Amino acid sequence: MQNIIGACPHDCPDNCSMYYIVDGDRLVGVRGNQDHPYTRGRLCLKVKDFEKHHYNEDRLIYPMRRIGPKGSRQFERISWDDALSEIKDNWTRIIEEYGPQAILPFGYAGTLSLLNGMNAGDAFFNYLGASIGEKTFCASGSVTAQVLTIGPTLGTDPESFVHARFIVLWGANTISTTSHLWPFILEARKRGAKVVVVDPYRTRTVAQADWHIALRPGTDGVLAMGMINIMIEEGLIDHEYVQQHTLGYEELSERAKAFPPDAVEVITGVDANNIRQFAREYARNQPSVIRLGVAPERHPGGGQGMRVVDCLPALVGAWRHVGGGLLQMPIFVPVRWDFLSRPDWIKPGTRVINLLQIGNALQGMEQGPPIQSMLIWNTNPVSQLPDSNKIIKGLLRKDLFTVVSEHFITDSAAYADILLPASMAAEQTDIVTSWGHFYINYNQKAVDPPGEAVSNFELFRRLARAMELEDPYFHLTVEEMLTQVLDWDAPMLHGHTYEKLKKAGSIRVNVGLPDHYKPHANGNFPTPSGKCEFKSSLAEQGNFVALMLRQMCPTNQNGERLDPLPGLASPDLIETGAGPQTAEWPLQLLSPKSHGFINSEYANVSHKRRIQGEQFVLLNPADAEERGIQNGDHVRVFNQRGEFAAEARVTEDVQARLVVATFGYWRSLNGGSVNSTTPYCEKLGLGCSPGSFHNAVQINKV
Numbered sequence: 001m002q003n004i005i006g007a008c009p010h011d012c013p014d015n016c017s018m019y020y021i022v023d024g025d026r027l028v029g030v031r032g033n034q035d036h037p038y039t040r041g042r043l044c045l046k047v048k049d050f051e052k053h054h055y056n057e058d059r060l061i062y063p064m065r066r067i068g069p070k071g072s073r074q075f076e077r078i079s080w081d082d083a084l085s086e087i088k089d090n091w092t093r094i095i096e097e098y099g100p101q102a103i104l105p106f107g108y109a110g111t112l113s114l115l116n117g118m119n120a121g122d123a124f125f126n127y128l129g130a131s132i133g134e135k136t137f138c139a140s141g142s143v144t145a146q147v148l149t150i151g152p153t154l155g156t157d158p159e160s161f162v163h164a165r166f167i168v169l170w171g172a173n174t175i176s177t178t179s180h181l182w183p184f185i186l187e188a189r190k191r192g193a194k195v196v197v198v199d200p201y202r203t204r205t206v207a208q209a210d211w212h213i214a215l216r217p218g219t220d221g222v223l224a225m226g227m228i229n230i231m232i233e234e235g236l237i238d239h240e241y242v243q244q245h246t247l248g249y250e251e252l253s254e255r256a257k258a259f260p261p262d263a264v265e266v267i268t269g270v271d272a273n274n275i276r277q278f279a280r281e282y283a284r285n286q287p288s289v290i291r292l293g294v295a296p297e298r299h300p301g302g303g304q305g306m307r308v309v310d311c312l313p314a315l316v317g318a319w320r321h322v323g324g325g326l327l328q329m330p331i332f333v334p335v336r337w338d339f340l341s342r343p344d345w346i347k348p349g350t351r352v353i354n355l356l357q358i359g360n361a362l363q364g365m366e367q368g369p370p371i372q373s374m375l376i377w378n379t380n381p382v383s384q385l386p387d388s389n390k391i392i393k394g395l396l397r398k399d400l401f402t403v404v405s406e407h408f409i410t411d412s413a414a415y416a417d418i419l420l421p422a423s424m425a426a427e428q429t430d431i432v433t434s435w436g437h438f439y440i441n442y443n444q445k446a447v448d449p450p451g452e453a454v455s456n457f458e459l460f461r462r463l464a465r466a467m468e469l470e471d472p473y474f475h476l477t478v479e480e481m482l483t484q485v486l487d488w489d490a491p492m493l494h495g496h497t498y499e500k501l502k503k504a505g506s507i508r509v510n511v512g513l514p515d516h517y518k519p520h521a522n523g524n525f526p527t528p529s530g531k532c533e534f535k536s537s538l539a540e541q542g543n544f545v546a547l548m549l550r551q552m553c554p555t556n557q558n559g560e561r562l563d564p565l566p567g568l569a570s571p572d573l574i575e576t577g578a579g580p581q582t583a584e585w586p587l588q589l590l591s592p593k594s595h596g597f598i599n600s601e602y603a604n605v606s607h608k609r610r611i612q613g614e615q616f617v618l619l620n621p622a623d624a625e626e627r628g629i630q631n632g633d634h635v636r637v638f639n640q641r642g643e644f645a646a647e648a649r650v651t652e653d654v655q656a657r658l659v660v661a662t663f664g665y666w667r668s669l670n671g672g673s674v675n676s677t678t679p680y681c682e683k684l685g686l687g688c689s690p691g692s693f694h695n696a697v698q699i700n701k702v
């Protein structure tokens with residue numbers, strides 16, 4: 001038996017370090033790496049039998065060609081040579097007729113690593129001259145909010161949370177979606193910390209917390225503005241810190257005057273006394289820390305609201321302390337995007353298509369040449385993106401040539417003309433950076449892929465050869481790429497090398513140790529002013545585009561000038577209790593991540609489905625009674641866009657007029673999916689984030 005170091009490749013902030021257990025040429029198990037200071041040897045239930053995933057009998061292991069109607073799942077096996085030759089013929093024809101921008105890359109984070117992850121195809125498609133697929137499915141609103149306010153900082157170290165006295169989990173269901181943070185929170189609680197969760201419904205995390213602030217969905221910014229109002233009124237501001245290390249306090253306090261607790265109660269649904277108490281405890285109990293999740297960005301105005309939350313730690317001086325401040329997206333490690341993505345190959349004027357709008361784009365509603373071909377890899381848009389019926393309509397287009405590289409015939413892969421088999425994590429070497437902690441992990445290839453599956457890295461090398469793209473870049477080996485893909489000269493990696501990473505399996509970036517780390521005790525925010533910017537100079541200049549995440553969001557926000565101040569100017573701009581509900585569609589549907597799946601991954605695996613359970617919808621007893629629905633009834637959740645089947649769970653865990661159904665289930669296995677009903681928003685939010693929680697439905701018993 002061999003133990004080979006690896007790293008979980010899933011789209012999860014924890015990025016667990018682990019070992020592949022190999023017997024001969026076969027993966028026989030996985031185990032967590034107990035020496036990893038953050039993930040500490042525990043793997044979650046999704047991954048602890050990873051070997052079964054690798055050897056799943058449904059796994060796609062040969063290239064295939066469609067032989068039935070699109071979506072019929074009828075394919076025949078072909079060779080790699082035939083697959084590449086068909087792709088080349090089609091793409092050459094399309095380029096001659098429409099130009100290369102008629103080809104659209106569609107990749108995301110199904111595998112989260114540097115060579116095989118969401119940027120794996122960037123260099124290839126940039127060289128080819130294809131359209132750019134803008135990836136703002138998740139976190140682009142929150143990252144933009146963070147960059148505008150406190151800059152691209154790692155923020156508070158999650159390991160430092162043990163020193164906090166007041167912990168706020170804001171829009172984050174920590175136990176289900178970033179569970180390795182929880183032991184640090186429990187340790188802090190043992191030392192006397194209070195744990196508060198801000199969330200519209202009672203999640204698993206809320207059930208374990210000390211206090212639940214159950215606000216109305218999408219009113220996070222108003223709640224935070226109400227807290228600022230109270231902190232100013234009651235003298236809870238750390239004026240010395242604010243004066244030395246922030247920008248725009250006067251303007252922010254002026255705006256906050258419009259948010260007295262009583263008005264905030266009307267909008268957020270949170271009792272004014274609770275808001276007062278929350279603001280007081282947050283300000284007085286230092287160190288206080290906020291873990292800000294991505295959920296608040298999925299409402300109209302959500303990203304702007306998150307900017308208000310980003311302001312809170314500086315106002316109370318929380319950054320002065322070890323364990324104080326805010327942890328949002330610690331993604332800013334020195335990856336050489338110039339080398340990995342080759343943006344220098346993007347031709348001026350290349351069209352950018354936001355992939356959230358793919359349903360419309362496939363129906364010719366984008367400017368420029370019609371999309372004639374897509375390569376989809378590392379993602380399952382039919383399950384994951386809003387308004388999936390519209391996406392399917394596009395994928396059914398007879399003149400669209402669709403190539404999908406996948407592990408399984410997913411709801412999206414079903415519409416492929418050519419299917420290509422992709423390798424899994426144990427079958428490829430890579431580096432994995434985290435969006436939840438301060439370590440970079442190494443993942444060593446442990447076994448050969450089954451059949452003829454190849455890594456995404458190898459896929460794009462093969463495509464480059466097929467398309468005769470002549471550049472030495474496309475001949476670099478995996479090792480040559482990995483040696484260069486991180487900036488080892490950057491201060492954050494000083495003293496580290498690729499060899500050291502390989503040997504250790506994991507390295508911590510150079511930011512000081514968790515028991516001493518106070519990144520902004522003396523300011524040093526990586527903003528243009530070096531201060532926490534309540535009033536954003538980037539927004540003022542209209543020049544924050546360059547700080548967007550590489551190719552994730554190179555365009556501006558609907559072309560509109562952004563308010564330099566966070567949040568809305570006045571509560572008058574928000575209708576009381578504003579939500580998407582109407583007389584016809586009276587229930588707001590939230591669709592968060594599930595406990596048992598990673599996005600749509602594992603939703604086709606029967607034993608994982610047994611653990612997760614069938615699709616359910618949480619609804620309040622009052623709403624259930626009105627519809628004659630009882631706990632356990634089968635119901636139909638629907639609106640003008642589509643529907644899905646679910647089991648009703650009648651519970652006080654959700655507010656009246658609010659229902660919750662987790663996403664990830666495959667529509668082909670489940671009678672529709674949540675995203676059959678979610679809206680594609682014409683007007684995307686801050687950072688082009690989606691508004692998929694602004695969704696209204698009706699529910700009937702079936």
Ligand code: SF4
Nearest residue numbers: 008012015016044047
């Ligand atoms: S899904 Fe997340 S928690 Fe589970 S093993 Fe992977 S990184 Fe760890």
